[in-house]
Amino acid sequence: MLKIHTSLTKCKQNFVPLTPNKVTLSVCGMTVYDYCHLGHARVMIVFDMVVRWFRVSGFDVTYVRNITDIDDKIIKRAQENNETIEILTARFIRAMDEDAASLGVLPPSYEPRATQYVEKMISMIQVLMDKDIAYAASNGDVYYAVSRFPGYGKLSGKVSADLYAGERVTVDPYKKDPLDFVLWKAVKSNEPCWTAPWGKGRPGWHIECSAMCEHYLGNHFDIHGGGQDLQFPHHENEIAQSEAAHDAPFVNYWMHNGFVRIDNEKMSKSLDNFFTVREVLACYQPEVVRFFILRAHYRSPLNYSDGHLEDARHSLDRLYTALKGSVEIAKKTLDWNDPHAKRFMEAMDDDFNTPEAIAVLFDLANETNKTGMRKGAILLKSLGGVLGLLQQDPQQYFQNKVVIGDSSFTTEHIEQLIQHRIAARETGNYTKADHIRKELLDAGITLEDSPQGTTWRRG
RNA sequence: GGCGGGGUGGCAGAGUGGUUAUGCAGCGGCCUGCAAAGCCGUGUACGGCGGUUCGAUUCCGCCCUUCGCCUCCA
Numbered sequence: 001m002l003k004i005h006t007s008l009t010k011c012k013q014n015f016v017p018l019t020p021n022k023v024t025l026s027v028c029g030m031t032v033y034d035y036c037h038l039g040h041a042r043v044m045i046v047f048d049m050v051v052r053w054f055r056v057s058g059f060d061v062t063y064v065r066n067i068t069d070i071d072d073k074i075i076k077r078a079q080e081n082n083e084t085i086e087i088l089t090a091r092f093i094r095a096m097d098e099d100a101a102s103l104g105v106l107p108p109s110y111e112p113r114a115t116q117y118v119e120k121m122i123s124m125i126q127v128l129m130d131k132d133i134a135y136a137a138s139n140g141d142v143y144y145a146v147s148r149f150p151g152y153g154k155l156s157g158k159v160s161a162d163l164y165a166g167e168r169v170t171v172d173p174y175k176k177d178p179l180d181f182v183l184w185k186a187v188k189s190n191e192p193c194w195t196a197p198w199g200k201g202r203p204g205w206h207i208e209c210s211a212m213c214e215h216y217l218g219n220h221f222d223i224h225g226g227g228q229d230l231q232f233p234h235h236e237n238e239i240a241q242s243e244a245a246h247d248a249p250f251v252n253y254w255m256h257n258g259f260v261r262i263d264n265e266k267m268s269k270s271l272d273n274f275f276t277v278r279e280v281l282a283c284y285q286p287e288v289v290r291f292f293i294l295r296a297h298y299r300s301p302l303n304y305s306d307g308h309l310e311d312a313r314h315s316l317d318r319l320y321t322a323l324k325g326s327v328e329i330a331k332k333t334l335d336w337n338d339p340h341a342k343r344f345m346e347a348m349d350d351d352f353n354t355p356e357a358i359a360v361l362f363d364l365a366n367e368t369n370k371t372g373m374r375k376g377a378i379l380l381k382s383l384g385g386v387l388g389l390l391q392q393d394p395q396q397y398f399q400n401k402v403v404i405g406d407s408s409f410t411t412e413h414i415e416q417l418i419q420h421r422i423a424a425r426e427t428g429n430y431t432k433a434d435h436i437r438k439e440l441l442d443a444g445i446t447l448e449d450s451p452q453g454t455t456w457r458r459g
Numbered sequence: 460g461g462c463g464g465g466g467u468g469g470c471a472g473a474g475u476g477g478u479u480a481u482g483c484a485g486c487g488g489c490c491u492g493c494a495a496a497g498c499c500g501u502g503u504a505c506g507g508c509g510g511u512u513c514g515a516u517u518c519c520g521c522c523c524u525u526c527g528c529c530u531c532c533a
Contacts, residue, residue: 010463030533043533073531157462158529205531227533228464234532257533258464264525268532295482296472301465301526311471315482321496347473355473359481369497430492437494448495457495 002057002349004223005299007231007254008155012351015253017222023054023061024221026213026251028230029111031068032092033077036099037274038260038289038304039227039267045290046257046298046352047225048105049387053348056386064216065108066209067093070115070202075191085192089113099277102286104388110216114208121203121211122196125183127245129198136198137174140186146179149240155254156232181237183207206237210245213238219246225255229266257298264303275304285401287389288313294354294387315362317398317459319384322365324394326377334382340364344383354387361390398457409443418447418454 003012017023027047030040047065054061068074069089078085093113100107125142128134133148146152153159171178182204187193193200213221219242224235235254242250259266262273280289283306292312296302336345340360347356361384368376384390399411417436424432437447440456448455 028533031531037533039533041533071531156528159462229528229532232462232528233530259527259533261526266527266532270530270532299464300472303471308471311483314484315471318482318496324496353473355481359473362481366498425492428492434493441495446495449491449493450496455496 003351004253004255005351006252007256013253017059018220018252021059023059023223024217025051025054025061025223025225026064026066026209026217026221027108027224028209028226028234029065029067030096031071031073032089032096033074034092034269035276035278036096037267037269037276038280039274040096041099041103041277041289042260042293042298042302043225043227043257044100044105045103045293045388047255049294049298049354050225050255050352051106051108052386052388053352057349061109062217063108064110064112064212066212067096067111067113068205068208069093069113070192071205079190095278099281102281103277103290104286106388112212112216114203114212117208117211117215118194118203120215121207122184122194124207124211124214124241124245125203126197128183128241131244133244134183135176137176139174140199140201141174141182142184142198143175143180144183144237144240145176146181146240147177149244151243152179152240153236155239156236158232158236181206181233183241206234207241209234210238210241213250214242214246219248219250221251223253223255224251225257228256228258231256255298258301261301261303262305267304280309281402283402284309284313285397287392287397288316291316291358291389294389295358297355298352313459316389319361319365319380319390320392320394320397322368323377323381323390326374326381326394334379334386338379340367340379341383344386348386357383357387395455398459401458403444403458409440409445414440414445414456418456421447422454 002015004015005012025047027043029043030036036044044065047063051061051063067089070085074085074089078088081088097107125134128144129136129142132145134142134144136142172182183206184196184198184203185201187200187202191202193202213224224238226235231254239250261267262275265271265273267274277289288309292309293302295312295315334341336342340363344357344360347353347360350356361380364376364380364383367373368380381390417440421433421436424430424436440447444458446457446459448457
């Protein structure tokens with residue numbers, strides 16, 4: 001039985017879907033005004049893993065990962081670049097999809113954009129106004145009156161009385177209560193806007209998720225996820241909006257993944273300590289990045305450094321080494337009664353414990369190396385596939401690694417040197433043979449002699 | 460200030476009231492012309508102080524420390 005940790009109760013609970021064998025899942029995607037950084041990559045990879053596991057477990061998953069394509073930062077960036085927000089956001093949506101694809105992240109069922117659902121947001125805001133939960137201020141903004149929603153704070157554990165709003169930011173004078181948040185921003189000059197019954201403007205951030213969730217998943221769905229930093233206020237506000245508008249519960253399980261850190265600090269745009277996915281992929285294979293992220297539990301903080309990625313690469317090498325020579329693995333259905341598979345399943349069912357699941361992979365690799373049995377390699381590849389790993393041809397994995405230093409060693413050149421070395425060895429000229437090997441090693445290429453011949457790999 | 464999550468062997472990172480996590484790195488051995496890979500062997504790790512217990516890294520309390528949220532943020 002699958003257990004999921006939900007932020008609502010801060011403990012693991014048995015997963016019981018609203019509809020048998022179906023999962024409705026929404027994850028807050030990104031605001032598209034720049035390239036994805038590793039923090040975004042973590043969200044995408046983690047929930048991709050979650051979706052894959054649900055599917056393997058026999059669930060029919062509807063996965064919505066929405067895109068924020070209208071907000072202050074987007075408007076600002078478009079103005080700086082002297083381009084329209086449509087052109088700006090289209091570019092970064094494309095970049096995001098490319099990054100996701102290279103990291104082995106399967107496309108979500110739906111990837112809606114906020115600007116396509118403004119009508120829906122307007123009608124939702126209208127419902128809240130009709131219920132006297134939202135109010136229009138004299139400046140044209142529309143706010144949500146937090147005091148009108150009794151459940152406010154149930155997700156984040158923040159009690160209204162403790163939220164001394166105004167302690168750290170200047171209070172918006174148009175709010176009736178400092179805790180109130182904006183649903184609709186009145187239009188300012190030169191900004192894109194939509195027409196609403198109470199005036200022109202654009203939606204606030206939180207309402208878009210409530211609207212898109214309602215559209216794709218209904219008033220009440222199974223799981224909502226995102227980065228830890230969205231728990232408050234974003235998700236708390238979503239609950240307030242949706243539950244007040246629908247008079248129904250919103251989400252049963254809230255999943256929040258931990259941050260990626262640099263030097264023990266949260267990776268973020270404001271701290272300017274982030275690495276984009278593209279920067280990292282210039283030096284490491286995408287699968288190494290995916291492996292690096294999955295080898296930590298999704299709720300734990302994950303420190304990023306070159307050293308850690310290097311470490312992950314060596315670990316992944318070990319797994320692929322065990323797969324060598326087993327390229328022609330037939331597509332077989334997984335035997336979940338196998339002790340290793342069973343252990344893997346138990347780990348995954350325990351709140352998606354991928355570190356433990358990956359430990360099973362290493363045990364399997366060891367057994368495969370020891371016995372030389374193809375059965376182990378087949379299972380290893382199959383279980384790896386459940387996590388979106390180990391699906392490359394091993395030779396390709398070892399030979400197509402990202403070349404950082406000397407790229408003058410082409411495959412032909414390498415093969416040629418290997419032939420020279422073989423000739424030298426046959427005549428007992430080990431000095432020459434070792435010299436060639438050293439030359440290749442200095443270029444980052446390792447040779448491996450075996451009774452079957454000489455093979456090479458990068459790294 | 461309020462609230463919340465952490466502190467595990469050289470590094471990364473799971474887990475558990477008593478018995479090997481796992482990986483990387485290191486050391487010794489086997490294999491090899493020598494290597495590499497692999498295999499075998501190898502490390503008195505659980506922040507501090509009390510408490511509960513036959514027994515705690517694991518439960519409880521306090522302390523230290525660290526990170527995060529409370530403002531945009533995945």
